[in-house]
Amino acid sequence: MRTEIRIAGFGGQGIIRSGLILSMAACIYGDKNAVQTQSYGPESRGGSCKSEVVIADEEIDFPLVDEPDVVVIMSQEAYHTYINTAKENASILVDSEMVTERADPPNTKIFNVPATKTAKELGKAIIANVVMLGALVSLTNLVTFEAMKEAILRNIPKGTENLNMKAFEKGYDFGKKLLKKKNVPAN
C-alpha cells in the first residue's frame, strides 16, 4: 500500500525535519520504503514551507506526492494553500492554535491538534512539530510508536531528549484521546 503525506507550515517550524523524521521512522526504524521531498531555498527560511513523504510497502516508483492521504497543517497560510488538495477521506491534522480562519472541507477527517499550545506549555514552541509527530503516529498508524521515537531521538540535539520525548508522548496521547472521542479507527 502507498500513502502520501504532505506537511506544511512556515520556515523555522521544523517542517522539513518532520518529514525526514517520519521517513526515517518508516524506512530505517520500520520495515517500509519511504521517500521525502521538500520545498527548498529561501522558502525554508521564514516563508511557507512544505515537506512531502511517500511511504509504501512496495518499492516506490514515483517519488513525489500527487494527492495526499494525510496532510499536516501548521500555519494559516499552509491551511489556505493545501486544505483542498487532499484525497477524499484524507486525514488532515491541523495545529488549532496556528490556524484560526477555517473552512474545513467535507469528506475529510479533520483532527485539531493543539501542537504549538502544548509545546509552549512544555516550555518551547519550537517542539510543536514533535507534538504533531506524536499525534500523527496515533492518528494514522503510518509508523510504530517505537520507530518514531527512535527517529526523533536520532534527529534532535543532545541534551533535549527528555523534552522531545515528553512532547512526542503528549502528542501521541492526545491523538489517542481524539480517536476515542470521535470514535473513528486510525487509518
Next chain:
Amino acid sequence: MQKNRAVLQGTHFLSGDLACAEGALAAGCEFFGGYPITPATEIAERMAKRLPEIGGVYLQMEDEIASIAAVIGASFAGKKAMTATSGPGFSLMQENIGLAVMTEAPLVIVNIMRGGPSTGQPTMPSQQDVMQARWGSHGDYEIIALAPSSVQEMFDLTIESFNLAETYRVPVMLLADATIGHMWERVKIPPQEEIPLSWRKKPEVAPAKYKPFKPDENLVPPMACFGEGYRFHATGLTHNEEGAPATVSSEAQDRLVRRLCNKIRRNTKEIMKIEEIMLDDAEIVVLAYGITSRAALSAVRMVRKEGIKAGLLRLVTIWPFPTELVTQIAKKSRAIVVPEMNCGQLVREVERAAKTTPVLLLSKLGEEPHRPSEISSALRKAIK
C-alpha cells in the same frame, strides 16, 4: 583505519547530493574542487566535512573554471578527483572538459541539472543539459554520462563514474537533477571489500621508454602521474604519442582525435548500462532516463493493468547512446514515447535510431517531473 572512514557502511537515510558525496568517498575520491551552486551545494558541503576525515582535500575555488582546472591538476597528481555543479557552472567548465578529454584526465563531473537557460530556475529540476554534456566543449570527442534515478543510484553510479573514468582515462559525467539531488531515500552501503573499484593503469616500462599517449590494445594509454619519475609532458594542443605538440600534422590530428572517440565508441558495450523492463512482448515502449523513468515505470504498470502491452527502456548510460539497441527495440515496437524535462534533446538520438518507428516526445518544463498519469495518457494515445 582511514580507509574505513571513507566508506560510510550500513543503511542510511540520505539526500541524493549526500549519497553522491558518500559514493565518491567510497570510490576512493580524495580531492574535491568546486564552487557553491544550487542545487549541487550539498555535495560540496558534505565533501568539506568528510574529506579532512580521510586526509583528502576539499578546495573551494574562485569559480567553476578554476574548479575543474584544479581537479584536472589533482588527477594528474595521482588522486581520484571530482567536482559538482549545475547549469551555469557546467557551462563555465566546458573549455576545460575539452582539456580533460584531450589530456585523458580521469575525473568525475556531477551536474545536478536545474532549469535553464542562464540562471533559470535554480531550485527546479530539468534534463536540459543532456546535449551540452555530449557536445558542450568545442571539437570532436565522445563522452560518458550516467543518469541516476534514485538516491541509491546517486551512490552507486558515482562509484561507477569513477570506475569508468579510471578505466578509460576520461572525464565522466553524472547527470542528475534537482529533484533527485534534494530527495531523501534509504541507501544501502555495502562493506568496503564488496565495492569493486577501478584504478588507472600504470606504465610498465622504464621512464626513458614511456610514451604518455601511446595506447594499449583498448586504446587507453597507461598513465604516469606527476612525481613518479616519468617526467612526461601533457598539453591541450594536438600531440603525438610522446606528448609533443603536433599542431600542423594532419596525421597526428586524425590519429589522436579518432582514438579519443574510438576508445569510447569501441568500448560502448562494456560501458553501457541499461534496464529493459517488460519489453519482451511490448508493443509500445517508453524510453526514459533519470527521475523521469520512475514515473514511466508507474505508467507502464498502470496501462499493463488495462491490457496495453507497454514496456520501459531505461537508460542508465545516456552517453554513449545505445543506438543499435534502440534500433532493435524500435523494430519490434509500434511507437516509442520519450518523456524528457526539456524541449526535446535525447529524443533526437531516439529518432535517429528508431528509423521508421514513430517517436513521440513528451516534453515538460518547470517545477515538477512528469506525473505517471501524463505518461500513461501518452501511452494510451500512442497505441490507438
Next chain:
Amino acid sequence: MKKSNILQNHPFAKYLRQDRMPHIWCAGCGNGILINSFINALDELSIDLDKVVVVSGIGCIGRAAGYINVDSFHTTHGRAIAFATGVKLANPELKVVVISGDGDLFAIGGNHFIHAARRNVDIKVICANNFTYGMTGGQYSPTTPLESWTTTTPYGSIEHPFNLVHLAAASGAIYVARWTTLQVRRLKNSIKKSLQKEGFSFIEVISPCPTIYDRYNKLGTATDVMRLFKQISQVQHGYDPSKAVITKNQIMVGEFMDIEKPSYGRLLREMTIRVQEKLKGEESK
C-alpha cells in the same frame, strides 16, 4: 658539430627535452634567458627533478613547460595557476612552478592569480612580461603601457596597465620580485629564493619581444632593448611595490616583498590532523 651533439654535450642537457628542439621562440626573445635562469636555479639547489612540476598557460612562454625536462603540463589559456593549485594540494611533496605570460596570467587568468596569492598556495609564479600577446601577433595586454602601439591599439593604448608587483603584494604573495632579462644572476637568485620559501611567490621578468612589441614601438633591436634595460633599471630592494611602476624612463627592479605566512597547504595539513585526532578520540570511546 651536429645539432644533436651540441645539445647532448651542453652542461644543462638533462634539463631540456632535446627531442623538442628547436624551440619556437624568435631570436632575441627573453624567454630563453628566463628558462636559463630557472634551470640554473634548479641546478644550484640540486633539486630532485622528479619532484618538480612546471605548468604553463597559453602564449609564447606557454611552450616552456614542453621544453623543460620535468613533469609538465600545458593548460588552457589562463588556467595554469588553477591547475597548479590542484597539483600542489593533491601532492604536497612536489615543487610546483607556473611559468606564463602577462596576458595569460593577468587578463584571462587574473582571477586565479589573486585568489591563489590570497590563499597563499605554495606555488611559484614566474611571469614573462613582454607587454603584449606575442603568439597572436601583438595585441595589447593588461601590462601594455599607455600610448604604446599594438595591433589592437592602432592609435596608441588608452588603457592603464597593471603594476604586477603591486597586484601580487596586495593579493597576499609572500615573495615578490621584478627583474629584467638583463639581470640574469639576480633573477636566478630570486628564483632560488622562491623555490626555498613555502608559499605563493611571484617573480616578474621584463622580457624583450624584438619581433613584435619592440619593433612596433621602435625600441630597436634585441640588443638595443637590453641596453635600454641597463640604462633605465633601478635596483631598489624593499621598495614599496605600489610605487614600483614602469615608465619610459625607469624600470624599478628588485625584491619588493619577502615575508613569512602559513601556506594554504600547511593550514590544510594542520586542520586535517585536528579533525583526525578528534575522530580518533571519538572512535576510541
